Amino acid sequence: MTLALSAHRLHPLRWLGLILISINLSGCNEGLRQRIGIGSKTSPDNTPVVSDPPKSAPLQPGTNVIVIAVEQVGPAVVRIDTVKRIANPLGNFFGGGPPIQRQAGQGSGFITRSDGLIFTNAHVVDGAERVSVTLPDGRSYSGKVLGGDPLTDVAVVKVVAKKLPVAPLGNSNNIKPGQWAIAIGNPLGLNNTVTAGIISSVDRTNALGGGQRVPYIQTDAAVNPGNSGGPLINASGQVIGINTAIKVAPGGGLSFAVPINLAKRIAQQIVGRGQASHPYIGVRLQSLTPQLAKEINATGGACQVPEVNAVLVVEVMSRSPADKAGVRQCDLIREVNGEVVRDPSQVQLAVDRGEVGKPMPLTLERNNKTIELIVKPAELPRQG
Structure with a gap:
């Protein structure tokens, strides 16, 4: 009974010792606490502060139209590799190499039909002996040039494939x-x-x-x-x-x-x-200005023109569509196919938007009088 009582009374003394030790350690410096393994492990941060903390949350990224547009069209944009045969002017002379050499070229294009129709520039594939088309995903095809138009620099290439990504065409x-x-x-x-x-x-x-x-x-x-x-x-x-x-x-x-x-x-x-069509009417044109009109009129020639800004017919090709329609030198062209024109380029584009053999109305000014004519454009002769 006595032993049990003695043992029971030893417990408060033991806790008292632990409390005293704990209190004593709490007053020790941080270095001692860390050496015996009970201190907080901190290291001084000497990095200089160079900016204030943000006062508000960062802006959230919005919709990026460029990213979305590229994601839509990008998969249909292709690389076009070509091999062309070119003449070597120094061929067979003084070790200048063979008379015909092969030259590698590269350009771009884009798929417009899922079965492999591709638009590109005519100068990219002109004269190509071999054409290779590679998609962004790594697929590669042999291409066939269906045709090219040097006047507009547009060409069409075809590959044998199905379900290819397509670039949508706008207006x-x-x-x-x-x-x-x-x-x-x-x-x-x-x-x-x-x-x-x-x-x-x-x-x-x-x-x-x-x-x-x-x-x-x-x-x-x-x-x-x-x-x-x-x-x-x-x-x-x-x-x-x-x-x-x-x-x-x-x-x-x-x-x-x-x-x-x-x-x-x-x-x-x-x-x-298989080829592009370009109408022509057969006239040579000049931009007329008031100053130029004064100079023309001062020569005393047969051509007398008003001192205005207009499109002047300088020459009419013999037996051309314009000649057959009655267009004359010194006429001023005011409208083509119902479209008002102010310079020779606008006349050219208006004619080019027409069709070969289809009647095209012209509004002219001759001797201060308005004249209406109908011209039927012919096919522009091909060079080479």
Whole structure:
């Protein structure tokens, strides 16, 4: 009984000792506490503070129209590799190599039909002996050039395939300066490159020299060799043009695209009958200004014109559609097919939108009188 009582009374003393030890340790410095393993393991942070903490939550990313547009069109943008036969002017002379050499080239294109119809530039595939088409997912096909049009630089390539991704075509008549312009292609061998800018201008008929049959779309999106034939798309993920040419200038460059409505019309002709059709009426034109009119009238020649801004007929080709319709030198062309024209490029484009053999009304001014004529455009003779 006594032993039990003694044992019971030892317990409070033991707890008292532990309490005293705990109290005593709490007064020790942090270094001792860490050495015996009960202190907090902290290390001083000497990293300098260089910014204040944010006062509000970061902005959440919104919808990026460029990303969505690229996701929609990108899978249908292809790389086109070509092998062309070119003449070597030094062939067989002084070790200059063979007279005919093979040259590799590369460009871009985009699929417009799931069974393998592809739009590209004519200069990408012109004279190609072999054409290879590679999709972004790695699939590769041998391509056949159905035809190309050097005047508009549009070509159509076909591969044997099914259920391919397709780039939806938009309406290039609706585009306006300031809208987004997104280019996708394979510039400088860098596949599936995306650049973006804005539509800088439309209907640039004088972008690459006079006499153009293309009302180019001008953009400031970066385009380089290898982008040729690739799509220019809008913020809705629709193709509005084919990237075709660039103009390099100090500090930057400008790029030009064939409007997709024109490219589609040329492609339909190539697929339907193997070649593009271009109407012509057979006149040489000059932009008339009041100053030029004064100079013409001062010569005392047969041609006397009003001192206005207009389109002057300088020459009419013998036995041409215009000649047969009664168009004369010194006439002023005011309208073509019901479309008001103010410069020779507009006349060219209006005629090109017509059809071979289909009557086309012309409104002329001759000796201060308005004259209505009907001309039937003929097929533009092919060079070469």
